[in-house]
Amino acid sequence: MNLKADNISFSYNKKREILKDISLSLNSNEIIGLMGDSGSGKSTLCKIMAGYITNYAGEVTMDNQKIPDKDYYPVQLIFQHPEKTMNPKWKMEKVLNESWNPPQDLKDTFGLKETWLTRWPNELSGGELQRFSILRALNPKTKFIIADEISTMLDAVTQVQIWEALIKHCKANNIGILAVSHDKELLDVICDDILFFNEINNL
Numbered sequence: 001m002n003l004k005a006d007n008i009s010f011s012y013n014k015k016r017e018i019l020k021d022i023s024l025s026l027n028s029n030e031i032i033g034l035m036g037d038s039g040s041g042k043s044t045l046c047k048i049m050a051g052y053i054t055n056y057a058g059e060v061t062m063d064n065q066k067i068p069d070k071d072y073y074p075v076q077l078i079f080q081h082p083e084k085t086m087n088p089k090w091k092m093e094k095v096l097n098e099s100w101n102p103p104q105d106l107k108d109t110f111g112l113k114e115t116w117l118t119r120w121p122n123e124l125s126g127g128e129l130q131r132f133s134i135l136r137a138l139n140p141k142t143k144f145i146i147a148d149e150i151s152t153m154l155d156a157v158t159q160v161q162i163w164e165a166l167i168k169h170c171k172a173n174n175i176g177i178l179a180v181s182h183d184k185e186l187l188d189v190i191c192d193d194i195l196f197f198n199e200i201n202n203l
Contacts, residue, residue, distance in 0.1 A: 001028040001063055003075060003144045003176060005049055008058035010041075018044050019056070021202045024195060028143060028176040031167065033187035035180075036197025042180050045197075046148045049178070050077035062143065076137035080149035082129035086121045092132060093117040099136040109165045110135055127158040134166055138175075145170060148180045163190060 004025045011017040018041040026032050036042045047053045049060050051073045060067060060075075067075065079085050086095050096102070096117070110131045116124060124132075130150060137145055147166070151159040167190060170177055181187055187194050 001143055001174070001176070002026070003028075003049070003178075004061050004064070005045070006059045006061070008045065008048060008056055008060070010044060010048060010053065010056040017203060019048075019201060019203075021058075022200050024178075024200060026144065026176045026178055028174045029171075030193070031170075031177045031179060031191045033179050033181065033191035033194035034197060035182065035184060035187065035194060036201075038182075040197050041201060042197050043148055046077055046146045046178075046180060050075045050146050052077065072139065072141045074141055074143040075146065076139070076142045076144070077146045077148060078130075078133050078137050078150045080152055082126065082133040083121055085133060086129065088121050090121075091117070092119055092121065092124065095121065096132055096136060100139045102135050102138065106135065106138070106169070109169070111161060111165075127154045127162075130154065130162065134162065138169060142175060144176045144178070146178045146180070149182070151186070152182070159186070 002025060006023050008019055008022045009017065010019040022045060034042060044053065048056050051067065051069055062074065067073065112131050112135065116128060121129060134150070145166070151162055154162065167177070179187060179191060
């Protein structure tokens with residue numbers, strides 16, 4: 001399976017174009033890294049590829065077909081700040097089950113403790129919330145993961161745990177990963193190839 005962004009251009013207003021003619025491709029058996037400066041437009045590209053932004057020029061396809069936006073979007077974006085993606089009025093069990101109810105062994109793999117399920121989002125740390133975010137994104141219908149700086153705010157031990165668990169699951173289930181990070185050392189370790197944003201953005 002292949003996820004492709006073709007000639008993507010986008011601007012928030014007429015005076016400032018953020019993306020211009022960006023193209024990239026990712027296969028479901030690959031982990032591709034994407035590096036770039038803060039504010040360069042990487043997160044905007046991620047949102048376009050994951051279906052959050054739709055008023056762009058160009059095309060995002062999966063196996064050369066337009067991605068259906070009904071039911072469940074098979075390209076899942078995991079954000080840097082998980083607390084911003086969760087309903088603060090929901091307990092964590094409802095937050096997780098909004099997507100699906102992962103099996104216990106997968107919860108164990110990501111170190112998700114049963115006691116966390118009855119807590120509110122503001123009662124958990126960033127690392128604990130990020131484990132929920134990743135599990136939500138691993139719905140069986142997911143074909144590609146876009147990981148946008150998902151471990152930047154975490155300590156080194158938690159970073160390793162989360163990335164090892166995510167990569168193991170995605171490789172076993174043929175899910176491709178686009179890993180966006182400032183950390184070249186991390187990308188060198190986990191990725192099959194690394195793209196540099198300023199080289200593919202034709203501004």
